[in-house]
Amino acid sequence: MxxxxxxxxxxxxxxxxxxxxxxxxxxxxxxxxxxxxxxxxxxxxxxxxxxxxxxxxxxxxxxxxxxYNDYAVKELRIGQTAVSAAETRYTKASELDQLFSSAGQAVPQGLNDLYSSLNSLADLPSDLGLRANVLSQAEQLASSMSQMQTSLDGQMQQTNDEITAITERINAISSEIANINNELMKSTGENAQLLDAQDRLIKELSEYAQVNVVALDTGAKSVMLGGSVMLVSGEIAMSLSTTQGDPFPNDIKMQASSGSTSNRSGNSINVDIASLGGTLGALADFRDETLTPATLELGQMALGISDAFNSAQAQGIDLNGELGQNMFTDINASQMAFGRVGALSSNTGTANLSVNIEDAAALTGAEYALVFTSPSGYSLTDVASGATSTLTLNGNTLEGANGFSIGIDSGALASGDTFMLRPTAGAASGFAVVMSSPAAIASSTPKITPDDRNSGDTTLTLTSIDDTSTPGFPVTGAELTFSIDPTANTFEVFDVDGVSLGAATTYTPPSISAYGFSFDIESTATSSERFIFDLSQSSGDNTNALQMAALSELSLMNGGKDTLTDVYEKTKLAIGSETKTAEVGVTAADAIYAQAYARVQSTSxxxxxxxxxxxxxxxxxxxxxxxxxxxxxxxxxxxxxxxx
Known part of the structure; x- marks a missing residue:
């Protein structure tokens, strides 16, 4: 014993x-x-x-x-995905909120300073110093708008870089998990160290995206991202890659493929980044649902400012006695129109489209999808609201959209062709002062007086003052009266004493040119209409300067609901509200994660x-x-x- x-x-x-x-x-x-x-x-x-x-x-x-408690660990992964998404959403929203609330305030302040300088000019409309100050404030506004757009572009690039960096890290993790799976398959017993390493990688992966794990009998685990992308199957790892967006390059997209990232032909699938959850999903959601709309709304404001001031200039006479010219870049100039249309790569047609702004007041800063189904079927859908309208083809122009028309510049559309439209895209980048001389500010207003007996069915628009030295050019004390017959397309001119200056003359609608100036006429009247013209420039006339200063109080945007400044302020408030919501989301996600973590720790x-x-x-x-x-x-x- x-x-x-x-x-x-x-x-x-x-x-x-x-x-x-x-x-x-x-x-x-x-x-x-x-x-x-x-x-x-x-x-x-x-x-x-x-x-x-x-x-x-x-x-x-x-x-x-x-x-090891598989259910507790699964709960922890879900909590990790939620907290990573919440923190990313809050971080990105905070950065944008800070931009709009601090540096971005130069935009509305610049607009207010421009209004203030116009009010000062209205006191002394002939003062060249005050006129120079108006141009200086306009240039400062344009500079602030450009800097704001540059900052937003920087945030877009940073967000895309983060998506790309995370994609590369996911590829590294998938390879490591596949290698661990291979070792576990070869081992005869439970290798705790390898299993811990495997779980650490999967937990890190759950920060970047939602993770679904399928455990195998060998200890190996197959991993899916977002419930749809098989990332690791046993010892085989898939790879993710990022490519340029379709149709807009900055909206980078993701693909998944088997093998190396260079071997993607024939076996690649597109991945909806926003649906992955976690940090990746939050980044894509921020880019598409917050950053891009903010950029489009800044462009909407730029178009509104340009259209409002250029239209006001066109209604006045400058210090040289000429009809006012544009102060800012024309709303349909190439600089302002860049990036408005994107054609999907899957289109089979050859059409090239353009977007022409018809009414800046009707714009909403929205994004649209245009789908061609038949020669009479052009469906336009607001991406955010889902509202759909049918457009009408008039020649080579599609009409019926909110504030813009779509030109088919060349080529032909094929059934199913889809185009993404961003009517306000690029406007803030192209927004600039095109006026060079302070004397060109049109502070005076031409006096065009309709006769009391007119029908009221005629609209007259002065289009140019061609030569003020032309004999008979209408000035104060020598006004001209035009009697226009819109049914016969003729006009007769009378001097200040009512004496006819010649027989009735034919014109080609809608333009009439005579006595050193031109104007357009639109009329549904059935009898003659009379207008008195006084186009003299008065150095003390401040009427048009006051009208431009009064733009600060006019609801010119979003269908007459908002002022120019309101467009910016509403965007800022929306971002601030989103930031606050994201902050609350972080608190809730942290609490859920803490509970899941405590449960895992109590067991493992x-x-x-x-x-x-x-x-x-x-x-x-x-x-x-x-x-x-x-x-x-x-x-x-x-x-x-x-x-x-």
Whole structure:
């Protein structure tokens, strides 16, 4: 029995030593990220039947298990995805909110300063210094608008760079998980270290996107992103890549393919980044739902300012006695129109389209999808609201949109062709002052007076003052009266005394040119209409300057609902509200994540107090087993000596 006693003691020492090793490993890894507590399972050796009784033969460690709760870990991954998305959304919204609330305030302030300078000019309309100040304020406004657009473009580039960087990291993670899966498939037992490393990578992956995990019997795990993209299948890793957006290059898109990123032919699938969740989904959502609309609304404001001031200029006479010219870039100039139309790469037609702004007041800063289904079927859909309207083809122009028309400049459309339209895109970048001379500010207003007996069905628009030195040019005291017959397309002119200056003359609608100036006429009248013209320039006339200053109070935008400044302020308020909502979202997501983390830690985490108690218990067991070995040795020696 002494020999049996020694063997029992030996198994006890070995088992206690194993327990001490596992406990020590737990203690030393208490602060190791992703470490799962391990437990050594211990069992008795088979008993021996001796002298009519069964005697125990010792103990052994049957297994070292990794304490792991799959449901708790899945909950933690979901919480990690939510908190990463919330934090990203809040961070990006805060950056944009800060931009609109600080540096971006130069835009509305610049517009207010321009209004103020026009009010000053109205006091002394012939003062060249005050006129120069108006141009200076206009240039400052244009500079502020350009800087704001540059900042928004920078945020767009930064967001795309973040998406690309995360994509590259996901590819690295997928390769590492595939390698770990391969090692686990080859191992004969549970390799806790590899499994911990596997879980750490999957947890990191859950920061970037929603993760679905399928565990295999071998310990390997297949991983899906967003519930639709198979990233890792056993030891095979997929790869993600980013490419230029379609149809707008800055809206970068993502593809998934098997093998290396260079081998994407024939087996690539497009991935909806926004649907992935996590940081990636939040970045794409911020870019598409917040940053792009903010950019389009800034462009809407630029178009509104340009259209309002240029239209006001066209209604006045400058210091040189000429009809006012544009102060800012024309709303349909190439600089302002860049990026309004994008054709999908899947289109089979050859058509090239353009967008022409017809009424800046009717614009909303929205994005539209134009789909061609038949020669009479042009469907225009507001992407945000889903509202759909049918356009009418008039020649080569599609009409019926809100504030703009669509020109088919060349080529032909094929059934199913789709175009994305952003009517206000690029406007802030192209917004600039085109007026160079302070004297060109049209502070005076030409006096065109309709006769009291007119029908009211005629609209007259002065289009140019061609030559003020032309004999008979209408000035104060020498006004001209035009009698216009819109049914016969003729006009007759009378001097200030009512004397006819010649027989009736034919004209080609809608333009009439005579006596050094030109104007357009639109009329549904059935009898002659009379207008008195006085186109003299008065240095003290401030009428048009006052009208331009009064633009600050007019609701010119969004269908007559908002002033020019309101467009910016509403965008800023919307971003501020989104930022506050995102902040609340972070708090809620953090609370849910903390609960999930506590649950995982209660199961798999290392409790140092518990491990310290185990350390003492196994140390005592080790000492006791060692004492048994000493006793067994002493018994053997006593027996041996008694037989000598």
């Amino acid at each position: 002494a020999v049996d006693l020694l063997n029992i003691a030996r198994t006890g020492v070995q088992a206690a030593q194993s327990q001490l090793a596992v406990t020590s490993n737990n203690i030393t890894n208490a602060n190791t990220e992703g470490y799962n507590r391990q437990v050594a399972s211990q069992s008795s050796l088979d008993s021996q039947f001796v002298g009519g009784n069964f005697y125990g033969t010792g103990t052994y460690v049957t297994d070292v298990k990794r304490i 985490g290392v409790n140092l107090d518990e491990e310290a108690a185990n350390l003492m218990r196994y140390q005592q067991a080790y000492s006791a087993s060692a004492k048994i070995m000493t006793v067994a040795t002493e018994i053997f020696d006593t027996l041996y000596n008694s037989l000598r």
